[in-house]
Amino acid sequence: MMPCGWCLQTRTVTGSSISGYCPSYTIFRYSSRITVMVTDVTAANWKVSALIMKNHTSKCKLTTKTKMTSNNNEVGKNTDKENQYDGPSKSQLKRDSQHLIDVGEEILKLSHEDIRSLQLPDELDVAVTTALKIKSRSGLKRQRLYIGKLLRSMDSEAIETQLRKIQHRHDTNTAHFKRLEKWRDSLIDNNKTTLNEVISRYPETDRQHINQLIRAAHQEKQRNKPPAASRKLFKYLRELEHSKGNE
Numbered sequence: 001m002m003p004c005g006w007c008l009q010t011r012t013v014t015g016s017s018i019s020g021y022c023p024s025y026t027i028f029r030y031s032s033r034i035t036v037m038v039t040d041v042t043a044a045n046w047k048v049s050a051l052i053m054k055n056h057t058s059k060c061k062l063t064t065k066t067k068m069t070s071n072n073n074e075v076g077k078n079t080d081k082e083n084q085y086d087g088p089s090k091s092q093l094k095r096d097s098q099h100l101i102d103v104g105e106e107i108l109k110l111s112h113e114d115i116r117s118l119q120l121p122d123e124l125d126v127a128v129t130t131a132l133k134i135k136s137r138s139g140l141k142r143q144r145l146y147i148g149k150l151l152r153s154m155d156s157e158a159i160e161t162q163l164r165k166i167q168h169r170h171d172t173n174t175a176h177f178k179r180l181e182k183w184r185d186s187l188i189d190n191n192k193t194t195l196n197e198v199i200s201r202y203p204e205t206d207r208q209h210i211n212q213l214i215r216a217a218h219q220e221k222q223r224n225k226p227p228a229a230s231r232k233l234f235k236y237l238r239e240l241e242h243s244k245g246n247e
Contacts, residue, residue, distance in 0.1 A: 101148035103160050106167070108132060108144075114166050118159060124150045180237045188217045188230060202240040210236060 088096070107115065108131055115128060127150055131143040151159065186194035187210075195214070199205050213236060216229035 097148065100151040100156055101144060103156065103163065104144055104147035104151060106163060110166065118162050120159065121154055176241060180234060180241060183237060184230065184234045187214050187233065188221055190218060202244060204243065205240060
């Protein structure tokens with residue numbers, strides 16, 4: 001609604017008059033002041049402004065009222081789709097980066113022999129060797145970050161696969177070790193059920209020899225002597241486990 005005291009006067013400029021544009025505008029007059037409302041956004045340019053100023057008065061204010069057409073909306077939507085980023089998010093990239101840093105730390109926990117078995121690329125191998133020599137906490141942290149950075153630039157998946165194989169082997173060996181320890185302690189306590197379990201699992205067990213080791217280890221424990229016989233019993237159990245593994 002127009003303010004009180006205003007009178008409405010309209011005028012249309014044809015397209016041929018301004019470089020192919022076909023603008024329309026409305027003039028609101030109040031006293032000696034004139035406000036021009038351009039209702040076609042394509043006409044809101046300095047050429048239109050100059051024409052209106054020339055045909056009316058120097059005390060003229062030009063304002064625009066933008067009208068978005070359906071075509072403009074479609075163009076905007078298409079542009080938005082083109083600008084969409086389908087790659088991993090920043091959070092995912094950060095998680096991937098941290099994962100490789102963790103992989104590097106796990107490599108540093110391996111023995112020198114296991115690290116050699118990984119057959120790391122030269123640059124990474126040097127970085128790992130350097131990290132193992134660093135005593136400073138801050139220096140080691142920087143070196144771990146550097147190792148993670150190197151892993152991002154190479155086939156880290158193949159390296160991680162080899163790492164998991166080594167860790168699985170260690171876990172298996174640890175499980176066997178703990179089971180043998182449990183058996184040894186149970187045998188020293190003269191548990192016949194455990195002895196039968198051992199003989200059942202390892203049919204090649206020399207019963208006379210294992211019974212001698214059990215008696216010696218039992219007496220050793222009763223007299224609080226150094227566990228020499230206990231170590232021999234454990235060694236024999238390991239030999240039995242090793243022979244079964246080679247079958």
